[in-house]
Amino acid sequence: MRQFTTLFLLITCTVSGLEAQPGQGNASTPISAGATCPAGMTEVRPRNCQAPSIAPPSILDYRPRSTLVTPVHMVPKAKFPAIDFHGHPYQQLGSAAGLTALGASLDAINVRVIVAANNASGQELAQQVALVRASPTMRDRVRILAGVSFQGAGGPGWAEKAVAQLEADVAAGAVGIGEIDKGLGLRYRKADGSRLQIDDPVLDPVWQAAARLRLPVFIHTADPQEFWQPLDFSNERWLELALFPGRRYAADPSFETLMKERDNMLRRNPRTTFVIAHLGWHAADLGRLAKMMDEMPNLHSEVGAVLYDIGRQPRAAHDFFVKYQDRLLFGKDSFQPEEYPYYWRVFETRDDYFDYYRDYHAKWKLYGIELPDAVLRKVYFGNALRITSGLPQAGWPR
Numbered sequence: 001m002r003q004f005t006t007l008f009l010l011i012t013c014t015v016s017g018l019e020a021q022p023g024q025g026n027a028s029t030p031i032s033a034g035a036t037c038p039a040g041m042t043e044v045r046p047r048n049c050q051a052p053s054i055a056p057p058s059i060l061d062y063r064p065r066s067t068l069v070t071p072v073h074m075v076p077k078a079k080f081p082a083i084d085f086h087g088h089p090y091q092q093l094g095s096a097a098g099l100t101a102l103g104a105s106l107d108a109i110n111v112r113v114i115v116a117a118n119n120a121s122g123q124e125l126a127q128q129v130a131l132v133r134a135s136p137t138m139r140d141r142v143r144i145l146a147g148v149s150f151q152g153a154g155g156p157g158w159a160e161k162a163v164a165q166l167e168a169d170v171a172a173g174a175v176g177i178g179e180i181d182k183g184l185g186l187r188y189r190k191a192d193g194s195r196l197q198i199d200d201p202v203l204d205p206v207w208q209a210a211a212r213l214r215l216p217v218f219i220h221t222a223d224p225q226e227f228w229q230p231l232d233f234s235n236e237r238w239l240e241l242a243l244f245p246g247r248r249y250a251a252d253p254s255f256e257t258l259m260k261e262r263d264n265m266l267r268r269n270p271r272t273t274f275v276i277a278h279l280g281w282h283a284a285d286l287g288r289l290a291k292m293m294d295e296m297p298n299l300h301s302e303v304g305a306v307l308y309d310i311g312r313q314p315r316a317a318h319d320f321f322v323k324y325q326d327r328l329l330f331g332k333d334s335f336q337p338e339e340y341p342y343y344w345r346v347f348e349t350r351d352d353y354f355d356y357y358r359d360y361h362a363k364w365k366l367y368g369i370e371l372p373d374a375v376l377r378k379v380y381f382g383n384a385l386r387i388t389s390g391l392p393q394a395g396w397p398r
Contacts, residue, residue, distance in 0.1 A: 059239055059363070066365075070352045075344035079373070080397055081112035082380040085218070085388075086179070086277060086304040086331025089116055089142075093128045099138045109340040112141060112381070113391060117179035117218055119147030121169055129173035140392045145218060146174035148206055150184060155191030159205040166209055175390025177210055178218025179277065185221060185258045186249075195253070199264035211271040216300070216387045220277035222258040223247065225284075240360045255281075266296050273387050275300045275329060283309035286320045293324050300387060302331035303343070303379075308356045311346045311366030318369040325375045329384050347371050347379070 056062075092102035093116060106114060120128055125144055132142045146169035152158045166177070188196040196203075198221060210217050226237040228249050235241065241248055249255075259280075266274055276299065282289040283306040292299055303310065310317045321328060332340060339357045349368035356362045371379070377397065385391055 066353065068353050072354075073345065073349040073351055073368075074341065075348050076341050077108070077110035078340075078344050078380060079110075079348050080377055080380045081110055082330050083384040083391065084111050084114040084332050085117075085275065085302050085329045085384050086333050087114035087116050087335060088118060088333065089114060089335050090118060092335075093118075093131065093142070096131065096135065099131060099135050099142070103138050103141060105335075105337040106141065109337055109344075111340070114142055114335075115175070115384070115388075115391075116142060116144045118144075119179060119181060120144060121147040121149065121165060125169050125174060126172045133173070143175045143388075143391055144173065145176045145178040146170065146215075148177060148180065150188045150196055150203075152191050153188070153196050154200070154202040158191065159202065162206050163209045166206065167213070170213055170215065173390075174215075175388050176216040176218060177206075178216075178275075180217065180219040182220050182222055184219070185253065185261055198258065198261035199268065203265070204269065207265070207269040207272045210273075211269065214273075214389060216273045216275050218275045218277065218302075219262075221262045222255055222281055223249070224281055225255045228255045237361075239363065243360055263292065263296075266292075266299055270296070270298050273298055273300065275302055275387070277302055277331070278304055278306050278333075279309075281306070286313070286316055290320065290324070293327055300327045300329060300383065302329040304331035304333035307343055307346055308358075308362035308364070308366070310369065311356065312362070312364050314350075314367040314369045318371065321369065321371055321379065322375055325378050326383060328379050330380050342366070347376060 089102055092098040102114070106112070116128065125146060128144055132144070133139050146166055148162055148166065153162075166174075184196065185198040190196050190200070190202070207217065224237060226235050227241065227247055228251070229235050231238060231241050231248065253261075262276070262280075279286075279301050280289055280292070282292075283303075289301065293301075330343070332343065342357050345351060345354070346366055346368055348370065350370040351368040353365040353367065356364075356366050381396055385393060385396065
């Protein structure tokens with residue numbers, strides 16, 4: 001309870017009417033009952049603090065009811081038909097009935113095509129493609145990416161075997177590669193037992209084959225940067241990491257090591273079209289991602305599972321999406337149909353201060369960024385169509 005009291009006091013200091021002056025106080029000074037709030041941070045903080053007269057709630061219990069009265073525009077369906085480039089319909093691809101149910105769910109949110117990024121390959125991929133092609137209603141609504149097995153990477157014949165399997169998967173109906181999961185760089189080992197780095201040259205034959213076959217490579221590297229930071233009350237992902245301690249990472253390899261390896265790989269394969277998942281985990285630093293976009297014309301990104309960062313910076317996010325409108329793709333990640341309307345509301349409205357769908361990801365509120373229709377068309381479907389020739393190309397809005 002003492003920890004929660006300290007955290008609560010950090011956010012419930014009473015204002016004395018005076019502004020904090022730069023250079024005063026120490027940002028690391030703990031706050032206790034009756035103490036003066038530390039100042040001198042880059043932003044203005046309240047100066048005077050006092051202990052609450054009743055026991056404060058925990059971070060789980062404190063859910064204040066907003067008194068803000070503003071226009072509300074719920075958006076159950078996307079304004080334009082969307083392609084979910086980061087889909088994970090696992091169970092739905094197991095049977096004809098599951099596929100039919102998937103279609104009904106997609107209709108309800110106006111997703112016309114979902115790209116299954118389930119890392120399928122070989123017989124599994126062939127069975128899924130056959131199921132889709134046999135469906136009279138879903139044959140043009142599901143496409144599948146091919147997985148790559150990194151087992152034995154660097155060993156004799158690995159590259160030739162991996163490329164041959166990729167070519168076979170494309171012949172069976174795969175339209176791209178992915179999702180290359182975060183195990184690359186974190187868990188996968190080479191044949192000699194050493195860590196398989198993302199920029200290891202032994203992987204280049206696969207990326208080169210993707211360029212030759214004109215396949216986009218969809219790759220997920222690392223996780224949010226805060227997952228490497230100390231689990232203290234300055235970590236804005238504290239609640240998630242406290243609920244799911246297995247999501248924390250050791251110091252080595254560090255977040256920045258993984259980002260450096262990823263970027264080296266992107267630079268070394270300029271002819272290959274890459275789509276980095278989750279805005280590369282740079283949604284909280286769009287300037288960094290912008291520099292990458294400017295430097296690497298082969299780079300694209302998708303927006304899945306980082307809506308909480310997009311929606312808390314509506315002006316910066318709007319400008320970023322407008323500037324890089326030809327390089328951004330819609331994707332959702334976890335297939336939960338009831339969560340898609342949050343994306344539509346952020347992208348299509350200018351609503352203020354509304355909830356995100358998973359409060360352990362973000363305790364803050366979202367704002368609409370109100371993208372122009374021309375940008376929505378590109379993000380929702382146009383960019384995916386342009387870089388993925390295997391997607392259904394006809395029948396989209398002009």
